[in-house]
Amino acid sequence: MIPKGNIVAATLVGLIMAGITGFILLVIAISWFSNAPFGLANAPAQPIAFPHTAHAGSVDDGGLGMECEFCHRNVTKGDSATVPALQQCWYCHQKVSGGDEEAQAEIDKLVTAYSDGVPVNWERVHRLPDHVRFVHEAHIRHFTMGDTPETQLEVKEVCTVCHGEVAKMEEVQPKQFQSLKMGTCLDCHRKYDVPTDCTICHK
C-alpha cells in the first residue's frame, strides 16, 4: 500500500515530465514545419509600406499588373534579384499619387527620402544561409527559355515557383512557397537533369 502523499508527488512529477516532453516536441514540430529559424514569424516592418498588391497585383484585383522584373531588374541578369534604387520609385511617383491619404503619406516619405538623398533601410525578408549561393538569372533562364511547355513560362510565373503569389501579398511574408531546404533544390535539379555536384551551390 503506497502512502497517499507519494501518489500526489508521483502524479505531480509525471505531469511536469509530460509538460516538458510536450514542450520539446512542440518546439521540434514548429522548427521542422516552418522555415529556417522559426519561420512562423510575421513580415518585418518596412520603413515605407510597399503593397505588392497595388503594384504587381492583377488589374482585376485593383493592381497595376506590373511585371516582377520591372522593379527587380537584376533578376534576369545576375545573381540577386535586387531591390530597385529609390530613383526608380520616384520616377513614377513624382506623377503618380496614392489613392487615399494613408497611401499618400507613404509616398511622401519616399519622395522626401529621395530629394534628401537619404537611403531607405529596407528590411530583408528572405535570406539563404551563407554557405549557399543561388543565381536567380540561371533559374529564370531555365524556366523561360526551355524546350518543353513547363520551361517556357513567363518571368513572373517563374518567381511564384519558390516565392508564392507575392502579387497577392500586402506584405511579403517570410514563409516561402517552397520549404527551401536542400531537398527542395535537389528534387528540382534531379527532375530537370541539372548537375547536383556540391560545388554548384556551395563554394
Added chain:
Amino acid sequence: MVIKIEHKWGMVVDLDKCTGCNGCVVACQAENNLPINTKDLFMQKRAFEWIRIERYWEGEFPNVKARYLPVMCQHCGNAPCEPVCPVYATYHNDQGLNVQVYNRCVGTRYCINNCTYQVRFFNFWEPTWPERLQNQLNPDVTVRTRGITEKCTFCVQRIRRAEITVERRERTKLNDKTMAARNFMPACVQACPTNALMFGDQNNQEDKIHGYFEELHNHEGHSDSRGYRILEEIGTDPSVIYLKKVDQFKMEHSESHG
C-alpha cells in the same frame, strides 16, 4: 538548359617564369576571403596561404641562386585526404576537382594530417577582418567559420560563374564553344605577371595545357619535356604539372662540351 562538358581541370606552373613575386598569394587571399595573416599566426604556424611560394637557396655565396616553387592544392587524382574524412566533406567531383564542402566539415583535421603537400588549413579562430576591409569580401565565396578545414578550390566559384556565362551566351547566340576556355581563370593565374601559371582543361585537345599532360602520361618517367609533378612517386596523381627551371649556366656549360 545546362550544357555538360566533360572537364578535367589542371594547372601548369612554369618555374622558369616564376619570379617569386607573391602576386598569386595576394590574389588568392583577396579572391577567397582568407583572413589577414599576422606575424603571430605565422609564428604559431596557423597562417592561411592557399597558395604559398616555397623558397629554396641553392649553392654557396656568392654563387647562390634562389629557387621558387608555388604550391597550391594539387587536386590529386588519388587524393590521400579524401578517404580519411568521416563525413564525406572532401570528395572528388566529376571535373577532377578535390572539393571541400564547408557546411559538411566537422573539423576532425584528419585530411590536414594526411595531405602530402601541407596545403590544407584549419580555422582555429573565427576569421576576422579590419572594419574597412569587410566590404571587400567576395560575395561568391563562403566566409568560413571557426572549426572547419579549407584549401585551394581551383577557384570553383569562378569556374561556375564562367559556366553560367558560357551557357547564357550560348542561348543568346553571342558565343561559340571556343570562347569558353577563355572564361575559366583562377585568381592566381589572372594575377601572375609573367604568366607562369596556366590553367585549363586536361581533356580538351585544344587547350594549351593539354600537351603537357599528354606528354607526362604517355612517357611516364622518361619524358624529355621539363614537366614533372611534385612527390608524384608516392602515387597521388596530382593535377598540377611543374616545368623545370632552365639553368642557363649549366646549359652553356654542357653545350660547350659538345
